[in-house]
Amino acid sequence: MPLDDAATPDDAGFIELGTVDPGGDGAAAMTEPPEGPRATTSMSGRRAPLTAPKKQFDVLDAADLENAGSTGTGHFREDLADAGWDPFTPAELEIVQINVGKLCNMTCKHCHVDSGPDRTEENMDRQTVEQCLDAIDESGAHTVDLTGGAPELNPHFEYLVEQCAVERDLHVIDRCNLTILTTRPHEHLPEWFAERGVEVVCSLPHYRQLNTDAQRGAGTYEKSIRALEMLNDAGYGKGDPERKLTLVTNPTGAYLAGDQDSLEREWKEALARNHGVTFDALMALNNMPMSRFLEWLMEKGQVEEYLQRLVNAFNPATIAGLMCRNTLSVAWDGSLYDCDFNQQLDFDMQWDGNDAPHVSEFDLRAWQEHSIRTHRHCYGCTAGAGSGCGGAIDEE
Amino acid sequence: MPDNAYYDPEHLDQFEDITEGSPELGEKFFDYYGEVFEDGALTAREKALIALAVSHVVQCPYCIDVYTDASLEKGADLEQMTEAVHVATAIRGGASLVHGVQMMEQVKEKMM
Numbered sequence: 001m002p003l004d005d006a007a008t009p010d011d012a013g014f015i016e017l018g019t020v021d022p023g024g025d026g027a028a029a030m031t032e033p034p035e036g037p038r039a040t041t042s043m044s045g046r047r048a049p050l051t052a053p054k055k056q057f058d059v060l061d062a063a064d065l066e067n068a069g070s071t072g073t074g075h076f077r078e079d080l081a082d083a084g085w086d087p088f089t090p091a092e093l094e095i096v097q098i099n100v101g102k103l104c105n106m107t108c109k110h111c112h113v114d115s116g117p118d119r120t121e122e123n124m125d126r127q128t129v130e131q132c133l134d135a136i137d138e139s140g141a142h143t144v145d146l147t148g149g150a151p152e153l154n155p156h157f158e159y160l161v162e163q164c165a166v167e168r169d170l171h172v173i174d175r176c177n178l179t180i181l182t183t184r185p186h187e188h189l190p191e192w193f194a195e196r197g198v199e200v201v202c203s204l205p206h207y208r209q210l211n212t213d214a215q216r217g218a219g220t221y222e223k224s225i226r227a228l229e230m231l232n233d234a235g236y237g238k239g240d241p242e243r244k245l246t247l248v249t250n251p252t253g254a255y256l257a258g259d260q261d262s263l264e265r266e267w268k269e270a271l272a273r274n275h276g277v278t279f280d281a282l283m284a285l286n287n288m289p290m291s292r293f294l295e296w297l298m299e300k301g302q303v304e305e306y307l308q309r310l311v312n313a314f315n316p317a318t319i320a321g322l323m324c325r326n327t328l329s330v331a332w333d334g335s336l337y338d339c340d341f342n343q344q345l346d347f348d349m350q351w352d353g354n355d356a357p358h359v360s361e362f363d364l365r366a367w368q369e370h371s372i373r374t375h376r377h378c379y380g381c382t383a384g385a386g387s388g389c390g391g392a393i394d395e396e
Numbered sequence: 397m398p399d400n401a402y403y404d405p406e407h408l409d410q411f412e413d414i415t416e417g418s419p420e421l422g423e424k425f426f427d428y429y430g431e432v433f434e435d436g437a438l439t440a441r442e443k444a445l446i447a448l449a450v451s452h453v454v455q456c457p458y459c460i461d462v463y464t465d466a467s468l469e470k471g472a473d474l475e476q477m478t479e480a481v482h483v484a485t486a487i488r489g490g491a492s493l494v495h496g497v498q499m500m501e502q503v504k505e506k507m508m
Binding site for chain 2: 206207208210211249251252253255256257258259261262263265266267
């Protein structure tokens with residue numbers, strides 16, 4: 001649950017941007033919403049009933065999946081067990097992924113976080129940031145993966161990056177929507193990241209404008225290309241492992257991600273030819289049947305067909321490499337999850353004696369011994385070549 | 397789906413059953429088919445777009461379904477796919493029109 005905003009002395013220099021801060025100046029700071037493209041509005045802002053995770057699970061459970069998966073049951077847990085994964089336990093903890101908040105300058109149609117400019121309440125405060133750093137130290141993880149929302153909009157973002165990348169010499173990933181780098185207070189970030197060796201992982205669903213703007217809002221493509229040019233100018237995307245630029249593509253509709261290597265060649269060739277822009281790697285991810293993408297599937301009457309497609313493509317070879325097995329997911333309020341998708345579904349991590357552990361209680365041993373929670377949405381990560389925060393899993 | 401319809405969408409899922417009558421030829425066909433669409437001198441996306449165009453020429457509804465999805469999955473967008481269908485249309489239309497020269501010649505022989 002949200003902690004009280006007990007500001008530390010160091011906190012004085014930070015503007016509290018929409019953290020739970022009754023009576024503070026958080027609300028005042030957000031009177032001007034961040035500029036950015038809009039493909040839709042947040043479900044939360046529309047008070048859509050589907051905002052409730054329970055409703056989303058109901059929709060997934062109601063789908064009639066015939067002869068689906070290896071057991072034909074359409075139950076993820078049974079397909080896991082059939083593939084020899086019972087119990088379903090983690091591997092080594094390598095990555096701490098922190099979702100620093102739901103605030104974003106964009107409102108993409110497929111967003112599983114239901115992020116947007118109106119999500120000003122859910123932003124990690126400084127105390128929780130400090131608790132995350134303690135958990136990172138205990139975890140032994142080599143990588144800190146920052147996501148959101150637009151993580152750069154959290155007032156403690158740069159402090160957190162500095163503490164991880166410089167003070168602790170860890171690999172830091174910024175999951176960036178690109179357009180934020182073109183907004184005034186964030187234009188320095190490409191150079192700033194380059195000085196700290198931060199890997200920038202950016203969303204660009206397509207190498208042409210049509211599909212990119214359809215998913216992420218009119219004007220996204222142009223701004224994204226400008227941001228990629230800024231990153232190239234800062235030394236990113238040129239094969240330097242200290243300045244790694246990774247693009248992420250996910251389908252602009254109800255189909256699965258294509259072959260990652262093949263798409264990477266297409267993206268590289270087309271972006272170089274059309275814009276003179278370069279990058280290092282492309283990750284192809286599936287869309288998860290939840291939140292705004294689920295809402296879109298419902299509008300199209302394609303929930304069952306899409307789920308069937310995911311389940312038919314169930315690939316047991318992806319299970320060992322699933323991100324939930326090597327990643328600890330932390331929410332803006334410090335609660336812990338097996339992955340960012342479970343996080344958005346309020347599907348808490350459970351370990352021995354604790355049904356909803358908080359990052360301040362992080363215990364590596366309890367994590368190592370806990371059983372990962374799964375449900376039908378998990379078929380999104382095991383379909384085809386697999387899909388996770390690190391891209392395709394089973395590349396033959 | 398009426399009982400007497402010529403096209404049944406279910407037949408697409410049952411395509412591989414065609415091996416029943418001749419397993420050897422069926423398997424050869426499907427192995428070949430799979431290999432044709434791998435990345436080669438042409439990319440998988442380019443091949444999917446060619447297949448999409450040809451699907452429209454042979455007017456195969458199964459193929460149109462499959463290669464619409466395949467084109468999207470391999471990274472094509474609506475503009476590229478529509479251009480591919482126009483290429484098919486241009487060749488198909490042109491193939492009719494170029495026969496007009498035969499018509500013209502005959503007319504010129506027969507008319508005063």
